[in-house]
Amino acid sequence: MDVAAFIGSPPMNLIEGELEEGTLSVGAYRLALPEPPAHPPGPVTIGIRPGHIALADEGMAASLYLSENLG
Numbered sequence: 001m002d003v004a005a006f007i008g009s010p011p012m013n014l015i016e017g018e019l020e021e022g023t024l025s026v027g028a029y030r031l032a033l034p035e036p037p038a039h040p041p042g043p044v045t046i047g048i049r050p051g052h053i054a055l056a057d058e059g060m061a062a063s064l065y066l067s068e069n070l071g
Contacts, residue, residue, distance in 0.1 A: 010070070012047040019044050029060040 017026040019041050024031045026046075053062075 010050050010068070012049050013053075015046050015048065017044050017046055018042070026060065031060075 015026055017024050019025075019037055019039055021041065022033050022036060024033060024037075024044070024046070
């Protein structure tokens, strides 16, 4: 997990969540998973690269703290 936070450019965002029966919960947001996870139910840390995040009309609420133009 520590390696995922600093390897790559830009670094990965790490978010604490909870796996339940076919669902990933992050705070009040719940996401139905398309297939059963290989990880048993319980706490998980998910990693998301900034390039895979998109703005949408609905979805998980988030705040942008820093935007850096890398070229």
